[in-house]
Amino acid sequence: MLTIVNFMPVYHQAPVSLHLLKADVAAAAERIRAAVEDGGDLRVLVPACETALADELRCALGLGADAVIEADPLLGFVYENDTACVQVTRGEKPIPSDVGGNLPDVRLIPGSELLGAPGVRTVWIEGADAPVDLPEACAVADVCSAAGVAPSDAKAVYVGFPSGALVSAGDGEARVELGSDYVRVLTKKDCAASVLLEILSTYRQEGCGRCVYGHEGTYQLATIVGDICRKKGQRADLDLMRDLAPVMATQSLCEVGRAAGRTTASFIELFGDEIEAHITKKTCAAGACKAFMTYHILPDKCVGCGECVDACEEDAILGKARFIHVIDQKACVQCGACVSACDEGAIIQAGAEKPRTPPRPIPIRRR
Ligand code: SF4
Ligand code: SF4
Ligand code: SF4
Numbered sequence: 378m379l380t381i382v383n384f385m386p387v388y389h390q391a392p393v394s395l396h397l398l399k400a401d402v403a404a405a406a407e408r409i410r411a412a413v414e415d416g417g418d419l420r421v422l423v424p425a426c427e428t429a430l431a432d433e434l435r436c437a438l439g440l441g442a443d444a445v446i447e448a449d450p451l452l453g454f455v456y457e458n459d460t461a462c463v464q465v466t467r468g469e470k471p472i473p474s475d476v477g478g479n480l481p482d483v484r485l486i487p488g489s490e491l492l493g494a495p496g497v498r499t500v501w502i503e504g505a506d507a508p509v510d511l512p513e514a515c516a517v518a519d520v521c522s523a524a525g526v527a528p529s530d531a532k533a534v535y536v537g538f539p540s541g542a543l544v545s546a547g548d549g550e551a552r553v554e555l556g557s558d559y560v561r562v563l564t565k566k567d568c569a570a571s572v573l574l575e576i577l578s579t580y581r582q583e584g585c586g587r588c589v590y591g592h593e594g595t596y597q598l599a600t601i602v603g604d605i606c607r608k609k610g611q612r613a614d615l616d617l618m619r620d621l622a623p624v625m626a627t628q629s630l631c632e633v634g635r636a637a638g639r640t641t642a643s644f645i646e647l648f649g650d651e652i653e654a655h656i657t658k659k660t661c662a663a664g665a666c667k668a669f670m671t672y673h674i675l676p677d678k679c680v681g682c683g684e685c686v687d688a689c690e691e692d693a694i695l696g697k698a699r700f701i702h703v704i705d706q707k708a709c710v711q712c713g714a715c716v717s718a719c720d721e722g723a724i725i726q727a728g729a730e731k732p733r734t735p736p737r738p739i740p741i742r743r744r
Pocket of ligand 3: 688693708710711712
């Protein structure tokens with residue numbers, strides 16, 4: 378039996394396994410040795426950028442130099458797959474050839490699982506400086522609290538690869554299985570479509586290109602969601618995603634493509650209406666997608682000086698002296714040049730909530 382212990386960070390911003398290893402290398406070495414079956418082989422994966430740590434671990438393990446392998450730190454997800462890890466032990470590129478767990482004579486153990494306390498999951502919450510310990514099955518409200526987000530501001534909890542689960546924060550009593558090193562709490566300021574695009578972009582970078590559903594599917598989903606965020610979404614887009622995501626979740630060759638499909642399906646289930654509003658209502662409810670931001674002139678601040686008219690190369694600002702000026706939204710290209718031209722601070726950028734403005738320039742009546 379070959380035992381592979383993986384300390385490669387699944388997410389670069391959430392190096393939980395490495396954090397636990399660095400905390401006490403000697404104690405980690407003891408646990409690693411205890412995990413190896415009698416007469417079995419051991420390989421330990423650490424990032425190639427951690428040479429000193431690799432040497433310290435080799436020393437503590439007291440095994441041959443080849444027991445600790447320094448692997449390519451640019452990848453993360455694929456090291457959760459045993460067929461990919463076996464290739465690394467042979468000096469080859471980590472390319473998955475099957476769903477993890479199907480090799481009878483290989484045991485792949487994530488470092489965070491080996492070094493973590495029983496029943497506890499050490500997770501790195503997006504934006505935090507250090508990981509936190511939480512129960513493996515945890516109330517959504519507790520995750521929000523660990524992230525420093527008030528339950529009333531939270532929209533959902535996203536558990537990263539390989540889980541790909543998304544749980545609504547609407548029900549604070551709901552529980553979430555923390556099956557990943559990485560957790561993110563989506564707040565009301567987060568646009569579900571933009572967050573999904575971010576996640577799919579990560580899956581695209583991690584994909585090896587070996588299978589059609591994993592590679593092409595992730596590319597298609599990222600392209601569609603990217604169009605939606607750029608105000609170029611089509612009415613059929615959501616149906617296409619609804620069809621494609623579940624097929625990817627079952628037909629992709631390994632868990633990378635499967636998790637991308639599962640994640641997309643969860644986002645559509647929870648935030649389908651919010652994503653669809655980008656297409657049908659041309660609004661981003663969170664006010665996060667730049668393409669949906671618009672510029673407006675506040676009537677109570679405009680003094681009718683005309684400085685903004687000269688700054689706008691698109692001739693999108695209408696008005697004359699002593700008139701409240703108005704931006705023609707059809708002509709505006711959202712360049713923002715007019716904002717700095719206005720000394721009165723009358724021009725603002727607005728997301729989902731737009732200010733009330735006159736439809737055309739009107740005389741200024743105030744003194
Ligand atoms: S799902 Fe992605 S990473 Fe897995 S084999 Fe297919 S292309 Fe490669
Ligand atoms: S928006 Fe500003 S720059 Fe433009 S006319 Fe009004 S006060 Fe002048
Ligand atoms: S944002 Fe740019 S295009 Fe739009 S009104 Fe201002 S200057 Fe003109």
